[in-house]
Amino acid sequence: MTTTCQRRNTRQRQVVLEELMAECSHPTAGELYRRVRERLPRISLGTVYRNLEILQESGQAVRLAGCSGQEARYDGRPEPHLHFHCAGCENITDLETVFPLMDDLLGSTLENHEIDGYHVILRGTCRNCRSGA
Ligand SMILES: [Zn+2]
Ligand SMILES: [Zn+2]
Known part of the structure; x- marks a missing residue:
């Protein structure tokens, strides 16, 4: 059974992933949020973070560590x-x-x-x- 809420979550995750893969710029969560918001104006930064976590767990996104003193950057090319x-x-x-x-x-x-x-x-x-x- 798929609830409306689950469908919305799937859609949000899809848009987050699409924007992450759209450019190979390895954006921060904040940069990604600004891009996703152009398509989903009501999405929150927290939702973008949550979707990034889920995408990392499923192996579709990678968090790039090792850029010291900077915000984490994300990669949609696993x-x-x-x-x-x-x-x-x-x-x-x-x-x-x-x-x-x-x-x-x-x-x-x-x-x-x-x-x-x-x-x-x-x-x-x-x-x-x-x-x-
Ligand atoms: Zn340069
Ligand atoms: Zn990369």
Whole structure:
């Protein structure tokens, strides 16, 4: 049995996920909230947070840790990939380069720990900042 309330929740989650996947900008919850609100004006920030939690539990979204002193950023691309974090503009970009060593680790063990994914954030100056754009 699906209640009206459950349908609304499913719809909200769908919009949160769509907006998260729409751009590879790895938004904060606040940025995502502003985008989702354009489509669902009555949604609250708390609802966006709750849906992000559920999407993480179901493996459809990833919370990016490791950007110290900053708000958490979220990624709607759950498969393992490398990130580049620019110290200048603070953008986080997906890298398409695959390091065979990293992918070889998937499904194997390292020091007796079982590996099922990786989150790597490389840091530096992005190509836009390097070219002064
Ligand atoms: Zn930059
Ligand atoms: Zn990403």
